[in-house]
Amino acid sequence: MKITKDEVLYVAKLARLNLSDDEVEKFAGQIGDVLSYIETLNKVDTEGINPTSHANFLSNAFRKDEVKENFGVEKALSNAPLKENGHFVVPKIVG
């Protein structure tokens, strides 16, 4: 198999996902098939070819650091699952 169940579990943990035993089994097979297919890229000699990360010809898009319109604290918090006194509330981080 192209990717082991342990590797799937490890990567899922990096991505903050829990997987059941059945899911690990299923994903290892399916993702293994995809990774095997991706191996076809190795048939191409890419020595000295520059990688492309973007499809247009811009380099940097700088602009002045000016204050423009914003929608304020209340609206910014309007979708927060939990909020208090103008802040997002998260579970306790430090003991």
Added chain:
Amino acid sequence: MNLYELSIEEANKLLTKKEISSKELTQSVLDRIDAVDEKVGAYITVDHAGALKAADDADKKIQNGDTKALTGIPLGIKDLICTDGLLTTCGSKILSNFEPPYDATVIEKLKSENAVFTGKLNMDEFAMGSTTENSSFKNTCNPFDLSRIPGGSSGGSAASVAAGICLGSLGSDTGGSIRQPASHCGVVGMKPTYGRVSRYGLVAFASSLDQIGPLAKNVTDCAIIMDAISGYDRRDSTSVDEKVPDFYEAIKRNGGVKGLKIGIPKEYNSTEGLDPKVSESVNNAIAELEKLGAQTIEISLPNTEYAVAAYYVLAPSEASSNLARYDGVRYGVRTEKSENLIDMYHKTRTEGFGDEVKRRIIIGTYALSSGYYDAYYKKASQIRTLIMDDFKKAFEVCDVIASPVAPTPATLIGENADDPLAMYLSDVFTLSANLAGVPGISVPCGFSDGLPIGLQLMGKHFDEETLLRVAYNYEQATDYMLKIPELV
């Protein structure tokens, strides 16, 4: 004729002449939604009240003689384009309660023309898929055969236009997600050049590939929507400050296709899994364009065979990074019970994402993880350079490239459900345009057992005008323009 059957251009003429009101038109579309969307399943949210209010506002503008091309026209919006105060779910449980605090740039632009929004359209979760079966909420059915998929990921956007439950729509295209559903549903769909339309307010899937574009009943309507949404936007750092032609005016001026060079990639006819009927329809379409005076020329896109593999490294890699933001803190659904912060992240994401999204996050995280980066992400980015070079060379000798959109007509719902790789392989003709950033359009070119087939035309960067011109001339010469299925 029912008002919902009108094209945008026809409706605009009647509105301008005050022969109909936007309220009548909008009501006709809303009634049609109530009558058929239970079967089609194109909408996640129908905004009856908002649409009627916007229609009233549009009618006031029209009364004052201030009618723009989309004033009072009912449009549907793919549910990953942010609409201020209107639910925007991305087809995902994790955003099932998300009401954006702002409008996407394209929505602002349409509102400035007093367009009417009927609601938000179904899609594969976070635009990951080619069938709309990956929506967390429901399947969308193909209006030409309700047992079949509408294509995806903009399945709701294509099915709604085909079913007459909006006059036109917006979709997004990361690997074919506008063109392929347009092809399956017999409508026109365009993916503009990367950078032509602002992505501000488009929920990100793969930022270097995503582009918003129109789906419409015909090429003219497609041009009208392109006019409204195109242009530079300082809020999207990849938006390009390039002159936007008047696409509608260009179509009306119609230069014809005489002498135009159409490139035919020699690799495409031998593509594995290409349905003979699709191949025949596309070849007939090319012959029709020759009859209209275009010349065909054989070209080569040798690295196309690696496009699927490169794409399924790059897109999941970008997605794994983009989707890290769904952590249950700032928006979306948070898990109900958790032990601590890390546990909250895990449970929120595990409960909130569907299988295909999880698969792609895992593939992307794997491809970007330490020790694998060079073998996957860097390698795929180098292949991307080669694919772009192929297009550059091809466009030295031709003006547009013609090909199929999808290798087969719409498949049955459930056909590829447990085989993600099979679904990925069906993107073979559309992915390269996203990797290279060039524009592409799907235009109806035939039927196979009652199922629509689309012709794809791809063009040079920022040359949507030529694509629209070729598509328009083909459409005028043929008889495949959308006929709305009855459905009741």
